[in-house]
Amino acid sequence: MSAGELTVLQFTPSPTSLSAKVHPLVIFNICDCFVRRPDQAERVIGTLLGSVLPDGTVDIRNSYAVPHNESLDQVALDIDYHHNMLASHQKVNPKEVIVGWFSTGFGVSGGSALIHEFYSREATNPVHLTVDTGFTNGDATIKGFVSVNLSLGDHQLASQFQEIPLDLRMVEAERIGFDVLKxxxxxxxxxxxxxxxxSMKKLLALIDDVYKYVDDVVEGRLAPDNNIGRFISDTVASIPKLSSSAFEKLVNDSIQDQLVLLYLSSITRTQLSLAEKLNTAAQIL
Amino acid sequence: MAQPAAVRSFLQVAVTEEVASPLRVVQIEGLAILKIIKHCKEFSPSLVTGQLLGLDVGSVLEVTNCFPFPIREEDEEIEAEGANYQLEMMRCLREVNVDNNTVGWYQSTLLGSFQTVELIETFMNYQENIKRCVCIIYDPSKSNQGVLALKALKLSDSFMELYRNNNFTGEKLREKNLSWVDIFEEIPIKVSNSALISAFMTELEADTPVAQCDYDRLQLSTNPFMERNVEFLIECMDDLSMEQQKFQYYYRNLSRQQAQQQSWLQKRRAENMSRKAAGEEPLPEEDPSNPIFKPIPEPPRLDSFLITNQISNYCNQINGVAGQSFSKLYLMKALQED
Structure with a gap:
């Protein structure tokens, strides 16, 4: 603030590098709520739960839909429902708090400011997530916004939705496998x-790809790319260098460990079936 | 009965139709899977449960949603609160048009150690209210190896009948030909997703050729998992041998008692012969007041059955992991030689 007479026009909080992580469950839940929305409803609205990580990133882990009524210029949110559901969720996981709200549709729409104001009272600096279930521009657009206030000195002029980067955390989904979820x-x-x-087939295919690439470069059919070259050399270097006898020993030891385990489990099974036979035989006695 | 036989009540009709189509497939929505995994994983290693919601359609049980239960406490007051929570949650979910029909429950497990008496009791409780219910078991420890360790279980009908009538004795078991394998039935799981989710996932799938589950699967170190598995296995073996000792004890007592009965009977017969010769009334050949005729209670078989089940489960897991390790080791060997 340079001079006393000048009033500063500024955004509060200043648009920092805030970002949000969205877990796949949230997207699944929003889609499911949208599919199950009441008759004639245009969109669904709901609460996002999660936590704010130490570095300021918002971790969105859970969500639930909140029934609402929307007419031209007003939005009526079922606040009782919202509070009931919040209480229920917190019974299970007290660590998850309100971090924002979601709505289906493309980007911010008219009533959004009103709802955002409501959520601003429930949480500090809530995130507004929009999921375009209509595929308006042919893409699955998922966007996150925070509200930024424009003020002139102490006087608040307006607020605007500022888009923030989203990290779609698909690691969990990958763990389960996209084949199942897709x-x-x-x-x-x-x-x-x-x-x-x-997995092995994939690995093999990848190795083949690398082979092909290296061969192509060596033969001069492809322009070499230093970055790729470095990656490949890093990968090859990451295989530990072992003398072949030491390696042989390592592999054989592991194989023998596994064999012992297999043997043990087979013996156990034999024992089980034997015990069962003996038990039934004893009953006839 | 006053009611004529030709007129069947709705209840009767319902009962006969229930029997007609057995449960063949459990169809789970991806949403429910994700919810279960989230809940189980966040609280791992403590074990958690939750309720499954869905529809019962013919031979398919559709699980379309679920909600978690708070961690259970011993206090009775809190238990009542738990019931309230359940009702409240179901009411809330119905308001946003989620299927409001309980079809079973899910629970997490540690290394597949779920075959307990509690599970059976919970199942029987559910079964009382819902004719067809299922228990979904998720193992967070296994999912670190890139396996989707999801199982749908139910108790077999013949077992339930025995358990309900408390007929769990050796004789009945033999009559029904029920062995430990027949307690649980595993039901194949199908996964379904709405078209909308399918579209989203196709869009959002990363372009990278390797996914997280590939890394997990190709992880060479399986030792911690194996170690705990074997540890559990050994514990179970100890339990089983305890159970077997109980049985040996019982059989020994039984044969001793039978020998005593025999000798008593011979004595009585000899006495009767002499009485007959003397022209007196013979004494009865049975004496209920005599302690040697009191039947010895048979030790319960359920425990040993469950332990056996558990052991075979561990064996299966060991076999599975060992099999995978072999593949991985040979793969590593091949890579090193290249």
Missing amino acids: KTAVDKLPNDLEGMED
Whole structure:
């Protein structure tokens, strides 16, 4: 603030590098709520739960829909419902607090400011998440906003929605496998060995790709890219250098460990079936 | 009965139709899976449960949503509060058009150690109210290896019948030909997603050729998992041998009693012979007041059945992981040789 007479036009809080992490469950839940929305409702609105991480990132982990009525110029939110549901959620996980609200639709719409004001009273600096369930521009657009106040000195002029970067945390979804979550119907969950086979096939395909790339570069069919070259050399270097006898020993030891375990479990099973036979035999006695 | 046989009440009709189509498939929405995983993982290693909501359609049980239960406390007052919570949650969910029909419950488990008497009791409780219910078991410890360890279980009908009538004795078991394998039935799981979610996921799927589950699967170190598995296995074996000792004790007592009965009977017969010769009335050949005729209570078999189930479960897990480790080791060998 340079001079006393000048009043400063500024945004509060200043648009910092705030970002939000969205877990896949939230998107799933919003989509499900949208599919189950009441007749004639244009969109669904709901509360986002989560926590604010130490570095200021908002971690959005859970959500629930809140029934609402919308007419041209006003929005009526079922606040009782919102509080009941919040109390229920907090019974299970007290660490999850309100971090914002969501709405379906493309970007911010008319009533959003009103709802945002309501949530500003429930949480400090809430995040507004919009999920475009209508695929308005052909993409699955998911956007996050925070409200920024424009003020002239102490006098508040207006507030605006400022878009913030979103980190769509798909690690959990990847853990389960997109194959399961992507299709509308999956007949069977993959069991462990099938999953293993898949992963190995992928690994093989990747190695083949790398081979092909290296060959192409060596033959001069492709322009070499230093970055890729460095990645490849890093990857190759990450394989520990072992003498072949030491490696052989390592592998054989592990294999033998596993074999012992297998043997043990087979013996146990034999024991079980034997015990059962003996038990039934004793009953006849 | 006053009611004529030709007129069947609705209840009767309902009962006969229930029997007609057995439960074949459990169809879970991706949303429910994610919710279960979130809940179980956040509270791991403590074990948690929650309720499954959905619809019962023919031979398919659809699980479309679920909600978690707060961690249970011993206090009775809090228990009542838990029931309130459940009602409140269901009411709230109904308001946003979620299926408001309980179809079972889910619970997390540690290394698949879920076969307990409590599980059976909970199941029987649910079964009283809902004809067809299912228990979904999720194992967070296994999912670190890139496996979606989700299982749908129910108790087999024959077991339930025995358990309900408290007929869990050796004789009845033999009659029904029920062995430990037949307690639980695993039901195949199908996953379904709405078209909207499918579209979103297709859009949001990362372009990278490797996913997190691939990394998890190719992780070479399985030792901690195996160690705990074997540890649990050994504990179970100890339990089982305890149970078997109980049985041995019981059989020993039984045969001793039978021998005593025999000798008593012989004595009585000899006495009767002499009485007959003397022209007196013979004494009865049974004496209920004599302690040797009192039947010895049979030790319960349920525990040993469950332990056996548990052990075979551990064995399966060990086999599965060992099999995967073999593949990984040979893969590593091949890579090193290249």
